[in-house]
Amino acid sequence: MKLIIDETRCKGCNLCTLVCPYKIFQEGTKPNHKGVVVPVLDRPERCTNCRLQKLYGRVLCGVCQMICPDQAITWVDEDPYSPEKVVVEE
Amino acid sequence: MKDFREWLREDRMPHIYCTGCGNGTVINCTLNAVNQMGWEPENTVFISGIGCSSRAPGYIITDSLHTTHGRAIPFATGVKLCRPDLHVVVFTGDGDLAAIGGNHFIHACRRNIDLTVVCMNNYIYGMTGGQGSPCTPLGAISTTTPYGCDEAPFDLASLATAAGANYVSRWTSYHVKELTRAVKAGLETPGLSFIEAMVQCPTGYGRRNKLRDARLMVQWMRDHSVLMKKWKQMEAEGRPLPEDKFPVGEFVRRHRPAMGVPEE
Numbered sequence: 486m487k488l489i490i491d492e493t494r495c496k497g498c499n500l501c502t503l504v505c506p507y508k509i510f511q512e513g514t515k516p517n518h519k520g521v522v523v524p525v526l527d528r529p530e531r532c533t534n535c536r537l538q539k540l541y542g543r544v545l546c547g548v549c550q551m552i553c554p555d556q557a558i559t560w561v562d563e564d565p566y567s568p569e570k571v572v573v574e575e
Numbered sequence: 576m577k578d579f580r581e582w583l584r585e586d587r588m589p590h591i592y593c594t595g596c597g598n599g600t601v602i603n604c605t606l607n608a609v610n611q612m613g614w615e616p617e618n619t620v621f622i623s624g625i626g627c628s629s630r631a632p633g634y635i636i637t638d639s640l641h642t643t644h645g646r647a648i649p650f651a652t653g654v655k656l657c658r659p660d661l662h663v664v665v666f667t668g669d670g671d672l673a674a675i676g677g678n679h680f681i682h683a684c685r686r687n688i689d690l691t692v693v694c695m696n697n698y699i700y701g702m703t704g705g706q707g708s709p710c711t712p713l714g715a716i717s718t719t720t721p722y723g724c725d726e727a728p729f730d731l732a733s734l735a736t737a738a739g740a741n742y743v744s745r746w747t748s749y750h751v752k753e754l755t756r757a758v759k760a761g762l763e764t765p766g767l768s769f770i771e772a773m774v775q776c777p778t779g780y781g782r783r784n785k786l787r788d789a790r791l792m793v794q795w796m797r798d799h800s801v802l803m804k805k806w807k808q809m810e811a812e813g814r815p816l817p818e819d820k821f822p823v824g825e826f827v828r829r830h831r832p833a834m835g836v837p838e839e
C-alpha cells in the first residue's frame with residue numbers, strides 16, 4: 486500500500502505532522518496551485534499501515550487519516566509487481 | 576461497508592470548514608464508529624441544529640435533518656419515537672446544545688431517549704464569528720467577552736450525567752482512537768448517550784487566545800486533558816484539581832429506564 490495526500494482536499498493544517506509516530510509527515514515549504522502548503526512525506530514506506538494492512542486485513546495505526554479534518558489522507562494499492570532496481574555494491 | 580469514508584458524500588467535498596477545524600476529525604471518528612457497528616445507511620439518520628458543527632450531516636450519504644438552531648434533539652426525539660428501528664445520531668455544537676437548546680438537552684437526558692448525541696465543543700459560537708457560549712472558559716477572549724469571560728462555563732459531560740443519560744464520555748480531537756471507541760460505546764448503549772468532543776476552532780477561538788493555529792490548539796488539548804482514572808485519584812486524595820485542566824474518559828455507563836429503544 487502507498488500513503489498519499491489528496492492535494493485537492495488538504496488545507497495544510499499540519500495536524501498530520503503532529504501525530505505520526507514515525508514523523509513521516511513533514512511541514513511543507515512550497516504552496517501548491519491553490520496556495521496551500523501541503524506537507525511532504527518523508528520515506529512513507531515506513532508507515533505501519535503501508536506495510537501491514539494487507540496482511541491483517543484492516544487499517545493499522547491510521548491516526549493520521551483519522552485526525553485529518555479534511556479527509557485528505559488515504560492509501561492506494563501499488564502495482565502488484567513493480568521490480569525494484571537493486572544496486573549491488575562491489 | 577468496509578471503509579468509514581464510504582459514508583461521506585464525495586460530491587460535497589472538500590467541506591467548508593476552516594483550515595484545521597476539529598469538526599472534520601469528529602466526523603471521521605463518528606463515521607468510523609457507525610461503520611464498525613455494521614449499520615446500513617438506509618437505517619441510519621443524522622440530525623443537527625445550526626452551527627459549523629451542525630453542518631456535518633450534509634456531508635454524509637444517509638438521510639438527515641438539518642433543523643433549526645437548538646432543536647436537533649426535539650427533531651431526533653420525533654424521529655426516534657415514530658421509528659424506533661432507525662439508528663439516530665445527533666451532531667451539535669456547544670451553542671446549539673447548551674445555550675438555545677439547553678432545556679431540550681437536559682430533558683432528553685432525563686427521558687433517556689435512545690439517541691447518540693455527539694457535541695463538538697469548541698467553547699464558542701464558531702459560525703457567527705466567535706461570540707462567547709455557555710462553554711467559554713473563564714478568562715477567555717471572544718467577541719462578546721473582549722476583556723475575558725467572567726462567567727463560569729458549563730461542564731457538559733457532568734451536566735448530562737446529572738440529568739440522567741445512560742452513557743457519557745468526553746474526549747478531544749487529539750484522542751481519535753478513544754473518541755471512536757466512545758462513540759461506538761454510545762451507539763451500543765440503549766438510552767441517551769452523550770459524547771462531548773472538545774475541538775479546536777482556530778478561527779473563532781484560537782487566534783484570540785494565544786493559540787495561533789490548529790496544531791497548537793490540539794497540543795494544548797493533549798497537554799491539558801487528564802485521564803479520568805487519574806482525575807478521580809487526585810480527587811480522592813484531596814489533591815487540588817488543576818484549574819486549567821479537564822478530565823477525559825468515561826463519566827458514566829448505566830441502565831436507567833430508556834425511551835425509544837427498539838423491541839427485540
Ligand SMILES: Cc1ncc(C[n+]2csc(CCOP(=O)(O)OP(=O)(O)O)c2C)c(N)n1
Nearest residue numbers: 626627628644668669670671699700701702
Ligand atoms: C434562532 C436562532 N438564533 C440565533 C441564530 C444564529 N446562530 C447561528 S449558529 C449560532 C451558534 C452556533 O454555535 P455552536 O452551536 O457552538 O456551533 P459552532 O459554529 O461553534 O460549531 C447562532 C447563535 C440562529 N441561526 N437561529
Ligand code: SF4
Nearest residue numbers: 505532533546547549
Ligand atoms: S498510519 Fe500511522 S504510521 Fe502510517 S503515516 Fe499514518 S500516522 Fe504515520
Ligand code: SF4
Nearest residue numbers: 495496498499501553
Ligand atoms: S492533516 Fe490533512 S489537511 Fe491537514 S495538513 Fe495533513 S493532510 Fe493536509
Ligand code: SF4
Nearest residue numbers: 592593596627701776
Ligand atoms: S469558524 Fe471555527 S468551527 Fe467554524 S469552520 Fe471555522 S474553525 Fe471550524
Ligand SMILES: [Mg+2]
Nearest residue numbers: 668669699701
Ligand atoms: Mg461552538
